[in-house]
Amino acid sequence: MKHTLAVEVENTPGVLARVxxxxxxxxxxxxxxxxxxxxxxxxxxxxxxxxxxxxxxxQLNKQLHKLVDVIKISDITRDAYVDRELVLIKVSxxxxxxxxxxxxxxxxxxxxxxxxxKTLTIEVTGNDGKITAFEESxxxxxxxxxxxxxxIAMLRGFKAGSKNINNKEEEES
Amino acid sequence: xxxxxxxxxxxxxxxxxxxxxxxxFGYPGGMALPIYDALYDSGIRHILxxxxxxxAHAADGYARAxxxxxxxxxxxxxxxxxxxxxxxxxxxDSVPMVAITGQVTRSSLGRDSFQEADITGxxxxxxxxxxxxxxxxxxxxxxxEAFYIATTGRPGPVxxxxxxxxxxxRIEYRxxxxxxxxxxxxxxxxxxxxxxxxxxxxxxxxRPLIYxxxxxxxxxxxxxxxxxxxxxAAPVTCxxxxxxxxxxxxxLFLGMLGMHGTKFANFAVCECDLLIAVGARFDNRVTGxxxxxxxxxxxxxxxxxxxxIGKNIRVDIPIVGDVKKVLGQLLAVLKPNLEDAWxxxxxxxxxxxxxxxxxxxxxxxxxxIQEIYNLTEGNARITTExxxxxxxxxxxxxxxxxxxxxxxxxxxxxxFGLPAAIGVQVGCPDEVVFDIAGDGSIQMNIQELCxxxxxxxxxxxxILNNGYLGLVRQWQEMFYNxxxxxxxxxxxxxxxxxxxxxxxxxxxxxxxxxxxxxxxxIKSKKPxxxxxxxxxxxxxxxxxxxxxxxxxxxx
Ligand SMILES: Cc1ncc(C[n+]2csc(CCOP(=O)(O)OP(=O)(O)O)c2C)c(N)n1
Ligand SMILES: [Mg+2]
Numbered sequence: 001m002k003h004t005l006a007v008e009v010e011n012t013p014g015v016l017a018r019v020x021x022x023x024x025x026x027x028x029x030x031x032x033x034x035x036x037x038x039x040x041x042x043x044x045x046x047x048x049x050x051x052x053x054x055x056x057x058x059q060l061n062k063q064l065h066k067l068v069d070v071i072k073i074s075d076i077t078r079d080a081y082v083d084r085e086l087v088l089i090k091v092s093x094x095x096x097x098x099x100x101x102x103x104x105x106x107x108x109x110x111x112x113x114x115x116x117x118k119t120l121t122i123e124v125t126g127n128d129g130k131i132t133a134f135e136e137s138x139x140x141x142x143x144x145x146x147x148x149x150x151x152i153a154m155l156r157g158f159k160a161g162s163k164n165i166n167n168k169e170e171e172e173s
Numbered sequence: 174x175x176x177x178x179x180x181x182x183x184x185x186x187x188x189x190x191x192x193x194x195x196x197x198f199g200y201p202g203g204m205a206l207p208i209y210d211a212l213y214d215s216g217i218r219h220i221l222x223x224x225x226x227x228x229a230h231a232a233d234g235y236a237r238a239x240x241x242x243x244x245x246x247x248x249x250x251x252x253x254x255x256x257x258x259x260x261x262x263x264x265x266d267s268v269p270m271v272a273i274t275g276q277v278t279r280s281s282l283g284r285d286s287f288q289e290a291d292i293t294g295x296x297x298x299x300x301x302x303x304x305x306x307x308x309x310x311x312x313x314x315x316x317x318e319a320f321y322i323a324t325t326g327r328p329g330p331v332x333x334x335x336x337x338x339x340x341x342x343r344i345e346y347r348x349x350x351x352x353x354x355x356x357x358x359x360x361x362x363x364x365x366x367x368x369x370x371x372x373x374x375x376x377x378x379x380r381p382l383i384y385x386x387x388x389x390x391x392x393x394x395x396x397x398x399x400x401x402x403x404x405x406a407a408p409v410t411c412x413x414x415x416x417x418x419x420x421x422x423x424x425l426f427l428g429m430l431g432m433h434g435t436k437f438a439n440f441a442v443c444e445c446d447l448l449i450a451v452g453a454r455f456d457n458r459v460t461g462x463x464x465x466x467x468x469x470x471x472x473x474x475x476x477x478x479x480x481x482i483g484k485n486i487r488v489d490i491p492i493v494g495d496v497k498k499v500l501g502q503l504l505a506v507l508k509p510n511l512e513d514a515w516x517x518x519x520x521x522x523x524x525x526x527x528x529x530x531x532x533x534x535x536x537x538x539x540x541x542i543q544e545i546y547n548l549t550e551g552n553a554r555i556t557t558e559x560x561x562x563x564x565x566x567x568x569x570x571x572x573x574x575x576x577x578x579x580x581x582x583x584x585x586x587x588x589f590g591l592p593a594a595i596g597v598q599v600g601c602p603d604e605v606v607f608d609i610a611g612d613g614s615i616q617m618n619i620q621e622l623c624x625x626x627x628x629x630x631x632x633x634x635x636i637l638n639n640g641y642l643g644l645v646r647q648w649q650e651m652f653y654n655x656x657x658x659x660x661x662x663x664x665x666x667x668x669x670x671x672x673x674x675x676x677x678x679x680x681x682x683x684x685x686x687x688x689x690x691x692x693x694x695i696k697s698k699k700p701x702x703x704x705x706x707x708x709x710x711x712x713x714x715x716x717x718x719x720x721x722x723x724x725x726x727x728x
Contacts, residue, residue: 009356010355010356013305013307014293014297014303014305017294017297018297021297021298025298055483058483059480059483059484062479062480062482063480065356065479065480066478066480067356068301068302068322068354068356068357069356070356071355071356072356
C-alpha cells in the first residue's frame with residue numbers, strides 16, 4: 001500500500017541529505033519526495049510517498065523520528081487530505097495534430113505554457129490518477145520530456161471528511 | 174564596559190569546560206591548530222594519542238568506564254577520516270561521545286582544498302547528530318546541544334566540524350541559551366498501561382527469563398535488575414554488552430546467550446514462556462534464526478529507543494522508556510512469583526552443561542582469563558580486542574559490576590581494546606586495567622602502547638597469542654573445510670616491541686608461569702605487555718552456527 005507522509009523538519013543544511021540517506025541506508029524506497037519551506041522559514045515540510053506494509057511504515061516512522069532535525073511526522077494516508085502534483089509535459093505537436101491536443105488540454109483543465117514550432121509544453125496539476133490519465137492520453141502524440149514535482153499534500157480543514165469528499169474535490173480540480 | 178572578545182577556539186574550549194569535561198583525547202594538525210593553540214593555555218587535560226583511531230577509542234573507553242561523555246579532537250581530512258571507525262564503534266554501542274574536527278576555512282569548503290574531507294557527510298549514518306559550524310556566534314550553543322544530544326536518551330556520538338577561520342575569528346562571547354530542539358524527545362514518558370500489562374504477564378508466567386543488554390549498564394539499572402530477578406526468582410542472561418549489569422556469581426545468572434552463549438542460557442530462551450528483554454536489541458548474534466527465537470514466549474521489551482521495538486522480532490508488550498525508570502515502576506507493582514519447577518530445571522541444565530574446556534599440556538587461553546579474574550578478585554576493568562579471546566573473556570571472566578567489561582560489541586572492532594584501556598585508565602586512575610588481546614588485533618593499534626608509556630598509564634595487555642586470526646581460523650575449520658586461507662600470522666617479537674616502546678615485556682610459555690607473570694605485571698604499576706603463548710587451535714564453544722536456531726549448539 002502507498003503511504004503519504006507529511007514530515008516537518010528543521011530547515012537546516014543537510015536535513016535533506018539526512019532524510020534521504022536514512023531511506024537508502026535502511027532499504028526504504030521513496031516513491032516521491034517534495035520539499036519546500038513552510039510559512040515559518042525555520043521549518044520545511046516534506047511530502048514523502050512510500051510503499052510498504054504497516055510494519056515497514058512503523059519502522060520507517062521510528063527511524064525518521066530519531067533524526068534530531070525531524071520535528072513531526074504524520075501518516076495522512078487514511079485521513080482526508082488534499083494532494084496535488086504539478087507536471088510539465090513537452091509533447092510533439094505538428095500543425096495537423098495541435099487541435100486534438102488542445103482539446104485534451106481543455107478536458108483535463110491543463111494549460112499550455114509554451115508553444116514551439118514542433119512542440120507544445122503543457123502544465124497540469126492534480127492528483128496521481130488525473131496526471132496518469134493525462135500522460136496516457138498524450139503518449140500517442142509523442143512525449144519529448146516530462147517532469148513532475150512530486151506530490152504535496154495537506155490535511156483538510158475539518159476531520160469529518162470522508163473519502164467521498166476527497167474524491168469529489170479531486171474531480172473538480 | 175565592552176564585552177570580552179574571545180577566539181572561536183577559546184569559546185569552543187570554554188563551552189566544553191562548561192560541560193564539566195576535564196580530559197580530552199586528540200591529535201593535532203593544520204586546521205585544528207587554532208584549537209591546539211587555545212589548549213596550550215587551557216585547564217583541560219589533553220591526552221595525545223598516536224593515531225586518531227586510537228584517540229577515538231580512548232574517548233570511547235573513557236566514556237564507557239566513567240559514564241561521562243568522551244571527547245576526541247582531530248584535524249581535518251585524514252585526521253577526521255581516521256576517527257571514522259571510532260565514531261562508528263561508539264554509535265553501534267550507544268556510547269556518549271563528542272568528536273570535534275578541524276575543517277578547512279569556510280571559503281575553501283567544497284573546493285577539494287588541501288586536507289578537506291566532507292566529514293559531516295561521511296559520518297552521517299554513524300552519528301546521532303552532527304554540526305558543521307558556519308558562524309562563530311553559534312559555537313557555544315552547538316557545543317551545549319551536542320553534549321545534550323550525546324548524553325541523553327539513547328546515547329551516541331555527535332560530531333562538530335569547525336572550520337579553522339571560525340576557530341580564529343574573535344567575537345564577543347555570549348552564554349548559550351536554553352536548548353530548543355523541537356524534534357528531539359530523548360526520554361519518553363512511560364505509559365502506565367504498559368507497566369500494568371507487563372505486571373499482568375509476569376504474574377501469569379511460569380517460566381520467566383530476563384534477557385539483559387547494554388541498556389542496563391548505560392542507564393545504571395543494575396540494582397533494579399537484581400531486585401527484579403530476585404523478586405521473581407527469574408534467571409537472567411546477558412548479552413555481550415550487558416555483562417556486568419548483573420552479578421556473574423549470582424545463582425540466578427546464566428551467563429551470555431546467543432552464538433557463544435552457554436547452553437543453559439540458550440535452552441532457557443527456547444523454553445521460557447515469558448522473555449523480559451531489558452535494554453537489549455535482539456541482535457542477530459543473539460537471536461540466531463529469528464523464526465525460532467524464544468518460540469514459546471510472550472515478549473516484553475523495555476527500551477528507551479522506540480525504533481528498537483519490533484525491529485527484529487514481534488513484541489507483545491512494548492515499554493518505551495529509560496530502563497532504570499521502567500524497572501522502578503514495574504518493581505512498585507509486582508508481587509513475588511517464585512516458580513520452583515522452572516528454577517530447578519535451570520539448575521539441572523547448569524549442572525549438566527557447564528562451560529568447559531579440556532586441559533592440554535599448553536597454556537589454555539581460558540585459564541589465563543580465569544587467573545586474571547582470581548588475581549584481581551574480579552575488580553579489574555577489562556577491555557578486549559575482537560576474536561576468540563574476546564568471547565573467552567565474556568565466558569570465563571566473571572563480571573560482577575557494571576562498566577567493568579568494555580568491549581566492542583556492535584561493530585566488533587579489532588584494535589579497540591588497547592586504546593580503550595588507555596581511556597579507561599585515564600578515567601579510573603586507581604584501578605587495575607587489563608586489555609585481553611589477540612595477537613592479530615593487538616597489532617591494529619599497537620602504537621598506542623606509546624601513549625600509555627607517555628602518560629605513565631599502568632595498563633596491562635595480556636596477549637593470548639595463538640599465531641592465528643583465531644576466530645577466522647575457527648570458522649574456516651568449522652564451515653570452510655579447514656581451508657585456512659590467510660588466517661595464520663607471522664608475528665613480531667612482542668616482548669622486544671613492548672620494550673622498544675618503553676613498556677615492560679614478558680613472555681609466558683608454561684602454565685606455571687602464568688600466575689607469577691600476572692602478579693608481576695599488576696605489581697609493576699607500569700604499562701606491561703605479556704605474550705602468552707597459548708594452545709594454537711582451540712575453539713570457542715559452544716557455538717550456534719550462523720543463521721541456526723539457538724538449540725542447534727555445537728560443542
Ligand atoms: C578491523 C577488523 N578487521 C577484521 C575483522 C574480522 N575478524 C574478526 S575476529 C578476527 C581475528 C582476530 O584475531 P586475533 O586478534 O588474533 O584474536 P583470536 O581470535 O586469535 O583470539 C578477524 C580478522 C574485525 N573484526 N575487525
Ligand atoms: Mg590470535
